[in-house]
Amino acid sequence: MFENLSERLSGVFDRLTKQGALSEEDVKTALREVRVALLEADVSLPVARDFVKKVQEQATGQAVTKSVTPGQQVVKIVHDALVDVLRGDGDPGKLKVDDPPAPILMVGLQGGGKTTTTAKIAKRLKEKDGKRVLMASLDVYRPAAMDQLAVLGAQIGVDTLPIVPGQKPVDIARRAKQQAALGGYDVYMLDTAGRLHIDQALMQEVEDVRNVVEPRETLLVVDGLTGQVAVEVAEEFDAKIGITGVVLTRMDGDGRGGAALSMRAVTGKPIRFVGTGEKMDALETFEPERIAGRILGMGDIVALVEKAQETIEAEQAEKMMRRMAKGQFNMNDLKMQLEQMLQMGGMEGLMGMLPGMGKMSKQMQQAGLDDKLIRRQIALIQSMTKRERANPQILQASRKKRIAAGAGMEVSDLNKLLKMHRQMADVMKKMGRMGKGKMLKQAMK
Numbered sequence: 001m002f003e004n005l006s007e008r009l010s011g012v013f014d015r016l017t018k019q020g021a022l023s024e025e026d027v028k029t030a031l032r033e034v035r036v037a038l039l040e041a042d043v044s045l046p047v048a049r050d051f052v053k054k055v056q057e058q059a060t061g062q063a064v065t066k067s068v069t070p071g072q073q074v075v076k077i078v079h080d081a082l083v084d085v086l087r088g089d090g091d092p093g094k095l096k097v098d099d100p101p102a103p104i105l106m107v108g109l110q111g112g113g114k115t116t117t118t119a120k121i122a123k124r125l126k127e128k129d130g131k132r133v134l135m136a137s138l139d140v141y142r143p144a145a146m147d148q149l150a151v152l153g154a155q156i157g158v159d160t161l162p163i164v165p166g167q168k169p170v171d172i173a174r175r176a177k178q179q180a181a182l183g184g185y186d187v188y189m190l191d192t193a194g195r196l197h198i199d200q201a202l203m204q205e206v207e208d209v210r211n212v213v214e215p216r217e218t219l220l221v222v223d224g225l226t227g228q229v230a231v232e233v234a235e236e237f238d239a240k241i242g243i244t245g246v247v248l249t250r251m252d253g254d255g256r257g258g259a260a261l262s263m264r265a266v267t268g269k270p271i272r273f274v275g276t277g278e279k280m281d282a283l284e285t286f287e288p289e290r291i292a293g294r295i296l297g298m299g300d301i302v303a304l305v306e307k308a309q310e311t312i313e314a315e316q317a318e319k320m321m322r323r324m325a326k327g328q329f330n331m332n333d334l335k336m337q338l339e340q341m342l343q344m345g346g347m348e349g350l351m352g353m354l355p356g357m358g359k360m361s362k363q364m365q366q367a368g369l370d371d372k373l374i375r376r377q378i379a380l381i382q383s384m385t386k387r388e389r390a391n392p393q394i395l396q397a398s399r400k401k402r403i404a405a406g407a408g409m410e411v412s413d414l415n416k417l418l419k420m421h422r423q424m425a426d427v428m429k430k431m432g433r434m435g436k437g438k439m440l441k442q443a444m445k
C-alpha cells in the first residue's frame, strides 16, 4: 500500500539521517521533496501545500535544533502532521446503529466496491457488535447486483430483503424499513444503485431514498485507487446527499495513499473503514496512525518515533553526566531529574519496576513522597529566576519568600527542596570524582 509515496519519503529521510545537523534550509529541502511525493501520490495541490506549510512551521520552530538524528525528527513531525490531518472525531469503526432499526445508506459509483463493502460491514456488525442486520439492494437496473448481495448475504449469514421484480428503489427502501421493524432487526443496510459517473437522475433517486428512510449513517464507498477522482466524487455526494463517512476500498493494492489524505482534508468527512481485499473479512477500521505509517513507509513508525525520543533523552542524560562529572548540579538539573521521574510513572512507577519494591512504594506514598510532591517541587523550581536556578546559593530570605509565594507554598517547603538539592549535589560531586568515563559507562547500562 502506498508504495510510491513511501519509497520517495524513505529516500528523503535516508539522506537526512546521514546528516549531522538539520538547518532550516534542510527542513525546506526535505519538505519540498515531501511535497512532490505527495503530489505524485495524487494528493491535491492545495492539500499538499497546506500540509507542507503546517509541517514547516512545526519543524522550524521547535524540534529540529534539539534533534540528535534529524531524519527521525522530521519523520516524527511529518508523521504527527499526517495523523493530524487524517484523524476525524471519535471512533471511526463505531457506526450510529442504536435506536433500532437503524438505517445505513450505502452510496457510490459503480464498481467502487459498494456491494462488497455493504456485506463486509453487515458481517462486522453481526459478529463484532452482535447486531441483527437486514440488507437490501436498490439496484433495479442491474439484476445481477441484487443477486450478488443475496449471494454474499447467504455466505455471511445475514438476511437480505426478498427481491420483488419491477419495484422502484424508493419502494424497496420502504419495504426494507417495514421489514426491519417487523422482523426485529437492529440495522438495515440499503445498497443503492451504482453509477458510472455522477448522474443527476440517479442522484435524485438516492436523495428520495434518503428522505424516505432518514439514514443514521450514509457511507460513501470509493475506490482508493482513483485518487483525485474519489475526492471529487465525495465532494459531490456530500453536497447533494450529505455523507457521514467514507470507506476507501482497494487499499490492499499498490495504490497511492494520496486519496486518504486529500479525502480528509478536502471533504472534512471521516474515513471510517478501508477495504483491503475481496474477502468478507478484508475490512479494517481506519487508523490514522497506521495509514500515516504506511504513507511514510517507515514500517513501524511509532517505534521509530519512540527511538528518536529516546535518543533525545540519552543526549540529555549524557549532558547531565558531563555536568555531574564536573561537580555541577543546579536547580535546572534537579528539575530535569524530577520531570524524568514523573515521566517514568512517578515514584510508584519507578518502584514498581524494581522487584520487591511494591510495598516500599506504599510506605513512601504514606510519607508523602508521591507524584504530588514531585509536582510541587517542580513548581517551586519554576518559580525561581534563571539566575536563581543556576546558582541556588544566592537564595536569601526575601528571594525564598517570593519563590514560595509564587508556587503557592511555604518557605519551609522550599527549604526542604534546597536541602534535598544540596544532598544530591554532594553525591554528584563524589560520583564526579569517580571519573567521567566509568560513570558514563555505568549510566548507559
Ligand code: GDP
Residues within 6 Å of the ligand: 108, 109, 110, 111, 112, 113, 114, 115, 116, 117, 194, 248, 249, 250, 251, 252, 253, 274, 275, 276, 277, 278, 282
Ligand atoms: P459496486 O459496483 O460498487 O457494488 O462494486 P462491487 O462490490 O461489486 O465490487 C467490484 C469489485 O471490486 C469486486 O470484484 C470486488 O470483489 C472488488 N473489491 C471490492 N472491495 C475491494 C477491496 O477492498 N480490495 C480489492 N482488492 N477488491 C475489492
